[in-house]
Amino acid sequence: MGAAAAAVWGRAEQQDFRARVRGCLLGAAIGDALGAGVSGLSVEAIRAAHGPDGLADLAPAYGRRGAVTSATQLSLFTVDGLIRAQVRRDTGAWHPPTDVHRAHLRWAATQRDWGPDERRKDNGWLACEEWLYARRDPARATLTGLGDETLGTVDRPKNPTARDAGALVRSAPFGLLVGWEPQLVCQLAVECAVQTHGHPTAYLSAGAFAVVVHGLARGESVDGSVQRALAQLATRPGHEPVSEALKHALGAVRQGIPSPARIASLGDTDGEHAEDALAIAVYCTLVGEDVRHGLRLAVNHDGPSETTGALTGALLGALHGETALPPAWLAELEGRPTVLELADDFAMEMTQGPALHGPAASAPGWLARYPRG
Template identity: 60%
Template structure:
């Protein structure tokens, strides 16, 4: 691991925080209108559509399964890095275990204190709530086949390309010291844990690479072109490539509008959610306007808002996010705590769990690695 300067550490921390908070804000902005048509959104909320949080799940600023799964993705990545000390290195296994812990939040009333693997995130009671989880995510992580690790050769739900792959993929892009091809591959291998259609898992890989480019200080446009180059090397990339190119074409077509968003699809499937999120991030005059564009359409508003928020957050950092939206966001403390733990692990892992680590017991309790 290269040495990080203080400025690099501060910049990386801000981008990680921004990615998580921005995604959650976009998710929460779309949560209350997820299943509404653009016509109804405008009829209820005015010609501009929603301009801030609207009630969802009994409160303002509520997040959905999108943010829940992003949290568990980051938790799994931290544990995968810790597991390197044991001589066992297979991140998809740790991500599979993390998603199984998420699945428990969708069926249990609260954390089972008898479980030694939960860590601090699995004991967050507010996460034990169903927020319209995707069926492929649920079916891939429950039932008699739940414990089986989906692989590219034998994926779970081989015909599913729902957006449940791409809406949880941004954290893979925060692995900034990895080669982009490896980041793409890891996102793919962790997508087939629940979704096996090539368009689903390739869309996840594409988003991860775009996020990584921004996290390294590049532009979103550079990230999109790198993603297209990596996609071109993969079988069955055509749907994902076409969707990304459509997003770029829409940027050049004129002034941003909800109608241009709707021409890219509704976002229920992975490539459409990716295209909408990327388009809205590329044309955003500022973070708020980009997020509102990403949610005010007929379709999966929370997922497209989350993807756009991931991109704008990692591009600009947490301090650029609209303060009123940050303040009203459900789970903000947990999001920030997990983001900071991820940064600690990537920058100071050996000091936290190496043979001479003073805080090893505390870190092991937060992120237990069993077996």
């Protein structure tokens, strides 16, 4: 959101925006944590462990209930990069993919270092959060793509055969740029996805997901947001598998009561293909009676439960806002204070940025949190 957009927004609109930002980021983290407890299990194994109705509550993962995976870690650093892109815009250096890439490189450091390097003045506050220094099963392509400082591009992407959901799961924050046009949101998500995942179905799934989040964050319906994503995909080479997956998700809504078998019909649920995870998330968002029901559908199936949980949680949170999230799950969520703090910083930057670092005002504390370097 630019300064002009913020100026015409009233207090109620800004509060609604903040609620949707919180809902999206917290919802994604809750879905991630819920799915982490059954990651890699078949639906039969889930039922054997948790009863005939499957997983109904948070289960331990990584030694605790409510633990998140790399999907949440990466999404937080995506937000950090977007805030810093806005801050750095004052300098005339406006290239958000570079700032997001730098943020993802800071995440990559958390995967190899024992703890934060507080001597690095350009790290900002997020990279100093010690709880993020834990490896939580990131996609191999994500690690290799961020293994050097070279910036991938659409013409020369990193890992051109990687088509898993590793880029998709970190792309919800792009949709929270509600002052941007959908085509720009899609393009930014694509340009940031190719930094690790160069297969068209992987980076176009990320772009489509961002557009769906964007529509929901602006108060549009799920169906309308998906239709807008399909329109954005239509002109892009290699879009057909992603477009077909989204259309399949829309059609499945009319085919009967939701079930693991219905979800399995949406594609390759072993986690190999990003577009299938996207389709499952859209379907669970459409048929979920509430956030809890939608998330339970998203994780009780064969396949990458943490991935589909995170994607579905982001969509449901952007759709309904933070107050619709299950409080008992929120209470146990790992890193909840960090997620909330970052969500509120993002909302403040997007609505009040000129008051924080504009030509007429400067907040040194803000620039220490989000350095321009």
